[in-house]
Amino acid sequence: MTFSDRPTHLINDELSLHRRDLQTIQNMIPDGSRILDLGCGSGRLLKVLKQTKHASVTGVERDQNKILECATRGVPVIHTDLDTSLGLFSDHSYDYVILSRTLQAVRRPDLLLEEMLRIGRCGIISFMNFGHINARIQLVFGNMPVNRNLPRPWYDTPTIHPGTISDLRNLCRTLNIRILREIPLSAEGDFLPGLAGVLPNLFASNCIFIISKGDHPEGLSV
Amino acid sequence: MEDMNPINSVGIVTPQDFLFGATGEDALRLDCGKTLRNVTIRYETYGILSEKADNAILVEHALTGDAHLAGYHSETDKKPGWWDSMVGPGKPFDTNKYFIVCSNIIGGCSGSTGPRSIDPETGRRYNMNFPVLTIADMVRAQKHLMDHLGIRKWLAVAGGSMGGMLAIQWAISYPDSLRSVIAIATTSRISPQSIAFNWVGREAIMGDPGWNGGEYEEQPQRGLAIARMLAHITYLSDESMRKKFGRNLQDSKDYSFNFHKDFEIESYLDHQGTRFVERFDANSYLFITRAIDYFDIADYGDGDLTKAFSRIKAAFLVVSFSSDWLFPAYQSRELVKALLDNGLDTTYCNIESSYGHDAFLLETKSLGTLVSGFLTARHLEVVS
Numbered sequence: 001m002t003f004s005d006r007p008t009h010l011i012n013d014e015l016s017l018h019r020r021d022l023q024t025i026q027n028m029i030p031d032g033s034r035i036l037d038l039g040c041g042s043g044r045l046l047k048v049l050k051q052t053k054h055a056s057v058t059g060v061e062r063d064q065n066k067i068l069e070c071a072t073r074g075v076p077v078i079h080t081d082l083d084t085s086l087g088l089f090s091d092h093s094y095d096y097v098i099l100s101r102t103l104q105a106v107r108r109p110d111l112l113l114e115e116m117l118r119i120g121r122c123g124i125i126s127f128m129n130f131g132h133i134n135a136r137i138q139l140v141f142g143n144m145p146v147n148r149n150l151p152r153p154w155y156d157t158p159t160i161h162p163g164t165i166s167d168l169r170n171l172c173r174t175l176n177i178r179i180l181r182e183i184p185l186s187a188e189g190d191f192l193p194g195l196a197g198v199l200p201n202l203f204a205s206n207c208i209f210i211i212s213k214g215d216h217p218e219g220l221s222v
Numbered sequence: 223m224e225d226m227n228p229i230n231s232v233g234i235v236t237p238q239d240f241l242f243g244a245t246g247e248d249a250l251r252l253d254c255g256k257t258l259r260n261v262t263i264r265y266e267t268y269g270i271l272s273e274k275a276d277n278a279i280l281v282e283h284a285l286t287g288d289a290h291l292a293g294y295h296s297e298t299d300k301k302p303g304w305w306d307s308m309v310g311p312g313k314p315f316d317t318n319k320y321f322i323v324c325s326n327i328i329g330g331c332s333g334s335t336g337p338r339s340i341d342p343e344t345g346r347r348y349n350m351n352f353p354v355l356t357i358a359d360m361v362r363a364q365k366h367l368m369d370h371l372g373i374r375k376w377l378a379v380a381g382g383s384m385g386g387m388l389a390i391q392w393a394i395s396y397p398d399s400l401r402s403v404i405a406i407a408t409t410s411r412i413s414p415q416s417i418a419f420n421w422v423g424r425e426a427i428m429g430d431p432g433w434n435g436g437e438y439e440e441q442p443q444r445g446l447a448i449a450r451m452l453a454h455i456t457y458l459s460d461e462s463m464r465k466k467f468g469r470n471l472q473d474s475k476d477y478s479f480n481f482h483k484d485f486e487i488e489s490y491l492d493h494q495g496t497r498f499v500e501r502f503d504a505n506s507y508l509f510i511t512r513a514i515d516y517f518d519i520a521d522y523g524d525g526d527l528t529k530a531f532s533r534i535k536a537a538f539l540v541v542s543f544s545s546d547w548l549f550p551a552y553q554s555r556e557l558v559k560a561l562l563d564n565g566l567d568t569t570y571c572n573i574e575s576s577y578g579h580d581a582f583l584l585e586t587k588s589l590g591t592l593v594s595g596f597l598t599a600r601h602l603e604v605v606s
Contacts, residue, residue, distance in 0.1 A: 056565070058562070064573065067571045070595075074596075076567050078562070079570050079571045085555075093562065093563070
């Protein structure tokens with residue numbers, strides 16, 4: 001067994017994020033923030049925020065292999081389940097709580113939104129829009145959408161709650177959560193991407209929501 | 223040493239002894255109010271201390287461990303040190319980068335001062351006159367060794383099981399003397415279940431007539447072996463026993479219809495007990511398990527674990543194992559919560575394993591990846 005190949009990964013890690021939603025989130029985070037990333041995966045976003053924004057970061061992940069990747073990147077991460085165990089984090093212990101493409105993968109998205117805003121002052125959500133026209137067209141033909149943005153078939157997708165931008169807006173209203181900002185995003189291959197900002201529920205395949213129980217986006221560059 | 227791979231072994235190592243406490247002022251002050259004179263600490267080192275002395279890591283051993291962490295004592299040595307899989311060139315505790323120190327705890331029986339040492343006051347063995355120690359006392363003794371070695375700040379203090387308790391205690395006792403803690407398969411406060419097992423183990427030893435109030439020349443073999451067998455069960459898991467032994471019979475094809483060793487698991491435990499008596503002292507077992515019983519970090523925060531960690535600055539790597547029922551994952555999570563409450567840089571992983579508590583010595587691959595990444599990050603903070 002050899003471990004000698006590990007450290008070089010950590011030193012020469014790339015500092016560019018290939019996903020547009022992550023780039024957008026990276027740009028809005030102010031210097032020196034306290035960031036919690038729920039469902040942080042292998043820790044790429046947090047590593048970038050740690051290095052470029054000098055953020056004090058913590059990830060949460062349930063997959064052991066991804067935890068090991070976080071550790072190899074030098075990203076602090078907590079191995080736990082978002083559905084049951086966020087009691088580990090005390091009230092208002094972070095500035096921003098990030099959920100990138102994770103809200104639709106937990107058992108109770110509504111409870112997770114409440115937890116987010118208990119732990120952080122602001123929540124940043126990257127949301128996959130099942131109301132996007134590509135998805136709607138596939139549904140019209142009688143099948144759950146499988147495309148570039150939603151690559152996995154219905155029986156094998158972590159996205160167990162397919163929802164639309166409009167659905168998330170309604171949920172926030174029900175929970176008395178303010179949406180401070182929506183940033184609709186289009187991806188390569190989207191139909192009429194130029195209309196994403198005009199009719200996001202139909203033309204944005206992804207949308208970033210900034211949510212809070214207060215009135216202000218709390219220092220975010222948005 | 224025939225299977226020694228010279229590429230990633232530290233090779234031959236020589237244990238060293240550090241002595242302190244010759245004078246009353248230099249004596250080791252203990253939590254019980256007494257002091258200990260003429261203290262010996264047996265230790266080994268691996269790798270090279272950097273000029274700035276910023277690459278030093280202290281590795282803590284578990285209850286019955288010793289200072290022989292890695293490598294071999296001689297050409298004819300059959301087995302390497304107890305964590306050889308993790309310590310060496312290119313391994314997670316990389317001796318090409320770090321200077322690694324491991325010392326036998328005081329109270330032990332593998333070179334450091336313990337109950338079988340000679341009391342300078344009487345010229346006879348301490349035995350049961352040895353002071354009852356705490357984990358904090360063991361750490362205080364190691365601080366003397368640290369000063370002797372010219373190290374001002376450990377890059378990390380790491381350990382599994384009781385070794386993890388020592389590592390956590392370091393952060394509490396000397397928050398400015400370390401950058402990080404690696405706490406594996408451990409707890410910040412001993413549970414009543416663990417105290418219960420320790421109690422029964424000690425009762426087995428002290429109930430053996432051969433123990434003789436601690437004044438023995440030959441070990442109380444039966445009692446010590448029973449204590450070890452009991453403890454060994456707590457290091458395994460239902461699943462690991464099922465996988466390794468099942469209901470397999472040792473020799474015969476049928477039950478013997480008497481009370482000798484029929485099953486493989488019986489034979490295995492008996493072997494573990496017998497071997498233990500050859501290498502570990504009964505009185506040491508009493509004193510060390512007592513120190514473990516008294517371990518409760520919340521004492522430093524008036525019963526509040528979060529408050530106890532309020533002065534700490536260290537980064538933490540906390541690791542538990544899914545099948546460990548001696549120090550279950552909830553105990554690591556309790557520690558993690560206290561660390562997060564204090565805004566400390568914390569990484570936690572509950573490694574999936576069927577090996578029970580012993581997993582900390584066996585799950586080298588996952589554990590190695592975590593340790594390697596964590597240490598590299600700490601090292602980069604120092605050198606950049």
